[in-house]
Amino acid sequence: MGEIEDTPQQQQQQQPQHSVSKEPPALSTPPPGQVSLADKTAPVEEQSARGTLRAAAAPYVFSRGAAGAAPLAALLSKLGDAAWDEAAHARDNVRITRPAHDRWGVRKAVLVYCDDFLKGVYGFPWWREERWRAAVAPVLRVLGVPRERVVRCLLASMPPGCDIPVHHDTGYWVKHTHRIHMAVHTCPGKVRFRVGPTADAMRDVAFAEGEVIELNNQAKHAVRNDWDRHRVHLILDYVEDHPVRALQLPPGARLAQTRRSIDLLSAAEGAAAAAAAQGGATAGGGATGPAFIVIGAQKCGTTSMYEYLNQHPLVLRSRRRETHFFDWRWQPQLKTEAEQQAFYLKFFHGETLALHPSIVTGESTPSYLLHFDVVIPRLQAVAPHAKLIVMLRDPVKRAYSHYQMTVDDSGTAAQKASRGCSAWAGKTFEQAVAAELQQLSAASVTPATTPEEFSCAFLPSCPMGHGGHSMLARGLYALQLRPWLAACGDGIKVRAMFNWRPHQYQKVAATSDQTPPSPFPPPAQEAANTRSYAPMGEAIRQQLTDFYAPYNAQLAELLGRALPWQ
Numbered sequence: 001m002g003e004i005e006d007t008p009q010q011q012q013q014q015q016p017q018h019s020v021s022k023e024p025p026a027l028s029t030p031p032p033g034q035v036s037l038a039d040k041t042a043p044v045e046e047q048s049a050r051g052t053l054r055a056a057a058a059p060y061v062f063s064r065g066a067a068g069a070a071p072l073a074a075l076l077s078k079l080g081d082a083a084w085d086e087a088a089h090a091r092d093n094v095r096i097t098r099p100a101h102d103r104w105g106v107r108k109a110v111l112v113y114c115d116d117f118l119k120g121v122y123g124f125p126w127w128r129e130e131r132w133r134a135a136v137a138p139v140l141r142v143l144g145v146p147r148e149r150v151v152r153c154l155l156a157s158m159p160p161g162c163d164i165p166v167h168h169d170t171g172y173w174v175k176h177t178h179r180i181h182m183a184v185h186t187c188p189g190k191v192r193f194r195v196g197p198t199a200d201a202m203r204d205v206a207f208a209e210g211e212v213i214e215l216n217n218q219a220k221h222a223v224r225n226d227w228d229r230h231r232v233h234l235i236l237d238y239v240e241d242h243p244v245r246a247l248q249l250p251p252g253a254r255l256a257q258t259r260r261s262i263d264l265l266s267a268a269e270g271a272a273a274a275a276a277a278q279g280g281a282t283a284g285g286g287a288t289g290p291a292f293i294v295i296g297a298q299k300c301g302t303t304s305m306y307e308y309l310n311q312h313p314l315v316l317r318s319r320r321r322e323t324h325f326f327d328w329r330w331q332p333q334l335k336t337e338a339e340q341q342a343f344y345l346k347f348f349h350g351e352t353l354a355l356h357p358s359i360v361t362g363e364s365t366p367s368y369l370l371h372f373d374v375v376i377p378r379l380q381a382v383a384p385h386a387k388l389i390v391m392l393r394d395p396v397k398r399a400y401s402h403y404q405m406t407v408d409d410s411g412t413a414a415q416k417a418s419r420g421c422s423a424w425a426g427k428t429f430e431q432a433v434a435a436e437l438q439q440l441s442a443a444s445v446t447p448a449t450t451p452e453e454f455s456c457a458f459l460p461s462c463p464m465g466h467g468g469h470s471m472l473a474r475g476l477y478a479l480q481l482r483p484w485l486a487a488c489g490d491g492i493k494v495r496a497m498f499n500w501r502p503h504q505y506q507k508v509a510a511t512s513d514q515t516p517p518s519p520f521p522p523p524a525q526e527a528a529n530t531r532s533y534a535p536m537g538e539a540i541r542q543q544l545t546d547f548y549a550p551y552n553a554q555l556a557e558l559l560g561r562a563l564p565w566q
């Protein structure tokens with residue numbers, strides 16, 4: 001039910017804001033009209049603060065016409081308590097959990113429900129029954145909406161004394177749906193439904209029984225039932241032209257739910273059992289494998305990318321951020337791909353993922369990009385469906401950041417070892433650069449070098465197992481990207497890091513079928529894994545800029561676009 005979609009945390013913070021006045025509240029009657037989805041792109045309060053709220057959006061509730069409550073009232077009366085009985089739903093319909101409903105004692109009878117990201121629209125068995133079809137049909141007629149566009153439909157019975165605090169609905173679905181209420185049993189004046197742009201500016205709205213009312217559920221609203229009977233509303237959401245994947249649930253079907261996802265448990269249970277039998281894996285790199293892998297480049301914001309993606313409600317973090325499975329944790333003693341895969345999938349929460357196929361996972365190992373020669377064939381064999389994400393940054397800045405990481409003396413011995421802290425100890429940046437220029441020259445690495453030559457002449461000298469090497473080589477992006485692009489084509493997404501905003505990360509990930517369908521601005525947007533250090537000297541900056549110039553030109557050609565750092 002839309003009016004109680006907020007998180008428990010939000011609800012705790014919200015205090016009921018009803019006055020104790022004995023005067024009956026002045027009721028405003030919803031004018032005829034309908035809510036434009038253009039007025040639902042963001043919470044109304046936010047639109048108002050930004051000055052983008054259209055005057056026509058007020059008063060946030062409109063009458064779509066009268067359908068009459070009699071058919072639904074008659075059906076509910078016939079069913080009596082069975083309409084709301086959870087056991088009856090579990091047996092004859094489908095039982096669904098709505099944590100806020102349950103906490104407040106709001107009873108519900110669900111006919112259609114979708115997950116928060118509109119990935120699946122579940123038609124409940126009662127939705128297909130003639131008696132329910134007939135009872136809901138007048139409402140759909142008034143709306144002029146076919147059944148196929150309904151993504152949520154339920155009856156909510158609010159007990160006397162129930163108080164739903166001020167909130168607006170949240171989730172991807174909200175901005176893509178029209179929210180309809182029709183009172184079946186109510187008592188204007190005793191049931192107070194308040195709506196407004198902010199908590200302080202809400203007005204009491206009259207919901208007459210049988211009147212089909214559209215609510216902009218991005219506006220603030222609150223309900224209190226001071227009547228001595230249950231208030232019963234039909235609550236329905238429909239899409240205009242958003243594609244929906246309809247799934248018909250059989251009676252007694254069981255759902256696996258998280259706050260933002262819904263999956264069919266019986267199907268998921270089979271996958272979970274298979275995953276458990278294989279030690280957390282599903283054959284063929286299926287649902288429990290990573291949907292995305294950030295493969296590099298080191299020091300290019302890969303940690304931020306991983307963290308932002310993990311904030312998406314449909315992403316579950318891996319057990320370890322940098323698995324390093326495809327470079328130095330590869331298990332040569334395991335002879336089959338299935339065995340390697342089973343080992344790899346232990347880095348992820350396989351059984352949880354199998355139970356919730358809507359949820360995806362991923363990892364971030366920034367050294368994969370560099371070690372393309374060993375990593376590509378392994379990755380293609382074990383995780384062929386993963387979307388690969390490459391972050392790039394001005395290679396001059398990347399090199400300096402890399403150097404600063406290795407000379408940073410903070411952290412545990414193990415952390416220092418994995419950063420490669422001994423690599424350039426005692427050397428200035430200039431000396432470390434000079435040493436690697438010599439190493440590259442000895443390996444005959446030039447702008448004309450091919451990836452194959454690079455992998456034969458240079459990469460074998462790079463120790464896997466720590467990050468303290470290839471300070472300049474890791475910035476030869478085109479050399480590393482070419483084999484990845486040749487092997488993975490569209491499966492790879494390259495993002496240059498330059499003045500990007502964190503929410504753009506989500507757009508990158510959203511290109512995969514498996515990853516979440518919509519950009520989801522991560523709540524925490526600060527950069528991860530940052531370090532403060534003195535600016536680079538001008539002479540070495542110029543030297544490195546000149547060194548990278550021909551390699552950058554190759555990268556721009558490869559990507560078909562100008563580089564943001566040039």
Ligand SMILES: Nc1ncnc2c1ncn2[C@@H]1O[C@H](COP(=O)(O)OS(=O)(=O)O)[C@@H](OP(=O)(O)O)[C@H]1O
Pocket residue numbers: 297298299300301302303304366401402404405502526527528529530531532
């Ligand atoms: N959002 C955002 N905007 C700008 N810069 C950012 C952002 N997120 C991470 N960073 C910078 O990226 C550097 C860390 O990169 P990685 O996380 O890939 O490093 S690592 O390879 O995992 O060690 C590190 O660079 P330095 O601070 O120069 O070392 C971070 O500051």
